[in-house]
Amino acid sequence: MSHFKTAEEAAAAGKYVRTVRSFVKREGRLTKGQAAAIERLWPSVGLTLENGRLDLGAVFGRQAPVTLEIGFGMGHSLVEMAANAPERDFIGIEVHEPGIGACLMAAEEAEVENFRVFHEDAVEVLKQCIPDKSLNCVQIFFPDPWHKKRHHKRRIVQPEFVQLLIQKIETDGVIHLATDWENYAEHMLEVLNDEPRLTNLSSSGDYVPRPDNRPKTKFERRGEGKGHGVWDLQFKIN
Numbered sequence: 636m637s638h639f640k641t642a643e644e645a646a647a648a649g650k651y652v653r654t655v656r657s658f659v660k661r662e663g664r665l666t667k668g669q670a671a672a673i674e675r676l677w678p679s680v681g682l683t684l685e686n687g688r689l690d691l692g693a694v695f696g697r698q699a700p701v702t703l704e705i706g707f708g709m710g711h712s713l714v715e716m717a718a719n720a721p722e723r724d725f726i727g728i729e730v731h732e733p734g735i736g737a738c739l740m741a742a743e744e745a746e747v748e749n750f751r752v753f754h755e756d757a758v759e760v761l762k763q764c765i766p767d768k769s770l771n772c773v774q775i776f777f778p779d780p781w782h783k784k785r786h787h788k789r790r791i792v793q794p795e796f797v798q799l800l801i802q803k804i805e806t807d808g809v810i811h812l813a814t815d816w817e818n819y820a821e822h823m824l825e826v827l828n829d830e831p832r833l834t835n836l837s838s839s840g841d842y843v844p845r846p847d848n849r850p851k852t853k854f855e856r857r858g859e860g861k862g863h864g865v866w867d868l869q870f871k872i873n
């Protein structure tokens with residue numbers, strides 16, 4: 636048993652502290668195409684925590700509204716949305732390396748350039764690299780549902796995380812979440828509703844119809860094939 640009362644106390648004393656994470660590092664193997672795409676594109680589109688607090692105007696070479704996508708998987712939605720909205724800039728964050736590779740391959744094929752990617756934990760990127768009130772939209776599509784009750788604490792959408800998002804989004808900016816897990820949708824709604832700095836954009840006070848600009852990912856199609864419903868939530872920062 637540890638004699639430290641809090642994780643902070645233990646960390647201050649130099650102890651290694653295990654924090655709750657929303658992901659498990661999977662050892663995925665890169666395909667040759669993914670590895671080659673990373674080698675070619677990473678120098679121009681890759682960002683790391685070592686970049687520190689970003690000057691987004693300098694990163695993209697212009698001032699444009701920025702969308703941040705957390706946990707983009709294979710990058711299908713990120714690349715399609717960036718291709719469909721050349722007037723906006725996009726930042727994607729994903730911890731799974733084959734996803735980074737697949738995203739860069741797709742971006743190269745679509746000749747999309749208004750995006751950057753981090754291969755890091757989104758919580759650390761938000762804390763260390765994203766300036767306050769700099770984002771126009773944060774989107775998280777089909778985050779890991781962690782469906783067993785004892786794993787619910789691993790769900791990325793939690794009050795503390797939402798506070799961090801609000802801090803990084805400009806006034807009138809939007810948080811857009813989607814899930815095919817009803818119990819997680821209810822949890823998301825509860826967490827976002829509890830935040831006085833947010834206004835629900837749903838006219839029925841709960842979910843919004845699937846927005847046209849959200850591309851269908853492979854993950855979503857698979858869910859649909861199994862008969863899952865899909866819930867979209869959009870909240871505006873006051």
Ligand SMILES: C[S@@+](CC[C@H](N)C(=O)[O-])C[C@H]1O[C@@H](n2cnc3c(N)ncnc32)[C@H](O)[C@@H]1O
Nearest residue numbers: 657658706707708729730756757776777852854
């Ligand atoms: C269930 S998948 C959905 C992927 C994609 N959005 C889609 O709809 O196909 C969730 C993704 O979130 C990523 N992820 C989970 N926690 C993360 C975190 N803290 N930072 C970055 N990525 C994360 C996982 O690696 C995984 O690829």
